[in-house]
Amino acid sequence: MTLLRMAGIGKTFPGVRALDQVDLEVAEGEVHCLLGQNGAGKSTLIKVLAGAHQPDEGEITWRGERTALPSPVAALRRGIATMYQELDLVPDVSVAENVFLGHEPTRFGFTRRRAARDLTRTLMARLGHPEISPDREVGRLSAAGQQLVSMARALAHDARLIVMDEPTAALAADEVDNLFRIVGELTKDGVAVLYISHRLEEIRRIGSRVTVLKDGRTVAANLPADTPTADLVDLMSGRKVETVFPHREASTVDVTREVLTVTGLTRKGEFHDVGFHVHAGEVLGIAGLVGAGRSEILETVFGARKPDAGHIAVDGKPVRPGSVVAAVKAGIGLAPEERKAQGLLLDLTVAHNVTLSSLSAYSRAGFLDRARELKDSKATLERLDLRPADPRRLVAEFSGGNQQKAVVARWLVRGCKVLLLDEPTRGVDVGARAELYRVIHELAAAGVAVVLVSSEVAEVLGLADRVLVLRDGEVIADRRADELTESAVLDMVMAGSAVTEEEAS
């Protein structure tokens, strides 16, 4: 029997159409898998289901009745529980308190602590882990243990549908087995699970049906879980018609000048023995899943994280590891993943954001040369076609694409030799993307060594000269971009077996 039906769901954020005609159907007692590349709209869809986002259009039918999910509480009341990727537990309080957070059993307004503890104990036993005491502090549990608490919370709400967002991302193999056993028991009781994972082999093991999202649309619904990998990958990657990668007249790579050299870079638990080099005028793309260590590597090269081992050199000169100041001095620039949280000062004007890394060049004895600052910012904004090219506006007033250009402009003004771009087109609409692509190629043409990280494989292949493929913190391939296809890369990062191009194509 159909438990949940979502039809024609649409959701627009400023500048981005996150969901556009999404259909989803989940039956009682099934494990329904949701597949899609990053940015396909999975997270937004989950948040709509959890009551955290309100859809602009579309219908939600729950147990045969049309319904709305105006708030997270409303979703929980109806029996929809969500286990987010970043677990939303309170680390400093006990397991029992977390399980009953927000709906503590009470009598006369007093919490019944013993009742909560007893119920928690029962739930943990049902989840196969009676050894986790209700009194344990949640922050002291392992990732797997915390996930169990999250699941116990869902069960305490008597959930009929549990949404699991990449639940295995932080788990070891035996913990994954236990998770799947629990999922099996839940579904036997008629509970439905909406399962999101990038790992196709997991979907084969526990999935009942599969729905594939791409660019905010349902491209295939209710496929059997044993649909061949190649078909699923094709559905997920089917190249976007709108995004056109600019044609490069000629390669700008200057093989005689190796600008960035990274050898044996290691950070325990994040990535291991990563080595690569980038020439002047070259764009190196890094592909891999979220959690494969992409951003961590960039931030380490930039000195924002301290490596356990390894060397970084710019133009052959070693750069002191673990110091942003040293990296910036050596000529490295970073456009970070979280543009607003890590890249921009939203209270300041564009000009002040642009010159932030070059303040000493715009001052004499500490006094700022504000006229030159304004003039140079304006020239750079015009060069990047940032609109409107008025450096005195607050950076917060600009669209995502233009904000990203402002971050790039900062390093351009500084005259950096190496530019690290972490997900530069995230949250940027299609038109602005094409412009950013043009900017990236122009930078390369000007002799900058560019390192590009993107979750969109098509973007990496379309822009880069060379591609580094990462899996679980290790480099599994380092090839010329024109030797690779999108499905070959997806296969390498997802299926877990490094396939050669011949097999994939």
Next chain:
Amino acid sequence: MTETRVVDPETAAPGEPRKHRRNLDLRLTGLLGVLVVLCVVGYATRPDSFLTEANISTMLRLAAAIGVVSVGMTFVIISGGIDLSVGSIVALAGVWMTTVATQSYGPVVMVLCALLVGLGCGLVNGLLISYGRIVPFIATLAMYASAKGLAERLSGRRTQVVTETGFTTFFRGDILGIPVLIWTLAAVFAVGWVLLNRTTFGRRTFAVGGNAEAARLAGIDVRRHTALVYGLAGLCCGIAALMVVARTTSGASTNGMFYELDAIAAVVIGGTLLSGGRGSLIGTLIGVLIFTVVGNIFTQNNLDTDIQNIAKGVIIVAAVLLQRTTARRRGAHTT
């Protein structure tokens, strides 16, 4: 919160870019209006004495020390921090410079002593916060307690009278008919304004307070800068200690009591965001003057200090509420 307003660049009205400035000016004009209204109230209640040269001079001399402390506090708060120790540092610097031993070296050493003690305490605050990673509230609370304790120990809880006449003659005197104390406030204020608005130091202060992570990833040495900002606040306390000692011709561990509260209140009234990243020194100065005028009106009309304190509380809440409405009308991001 990183909720931001998205303006379509194409449709944005001309003149929009100046809006930020205009809003700031508008807010300052509002504050100035409050100050003028208060002065009118003062004149209406005591027409014979309020606007006399003597009373204005008295008010400004009273405002001078707290004004100097507030300049340092403005930097600290814009950088995203807080300093609860300023009052104790004023006390400690004042006591240290007025010990018999220090006075025996003459006025120059006394001045240097106060400045160094202030700067030193401020730098300790800064180092604990930036390199020791202790939250500003706790680190400066600890300094508040220890500096006060040290001041009491140095002075034996006794008031130390300044016998060094060179010092008192200069700081209690006039230059061009205006008291040296008021000149000092003006000078500290002017230097502070230039430092905040025209130098890399000021720009970095705004950046660190607005988004420390973004500032770090832009290559700013956030920790060093934080330490320096607290050092600057300490230095301001040293200068304020000089002024208090000159005004009262004595050093005591009770000097500077509650300065931290008055300074924070003045900064907040002046429109500086407690969460950092935005603020103005002119606003702070008006904030200080508003408090001083309120105090003066109450004293002139022989009203109790308890009512005065209630009025202060009401002014703080009213000012913050007023600013929130203007901020909301602007529709901009709030952090």
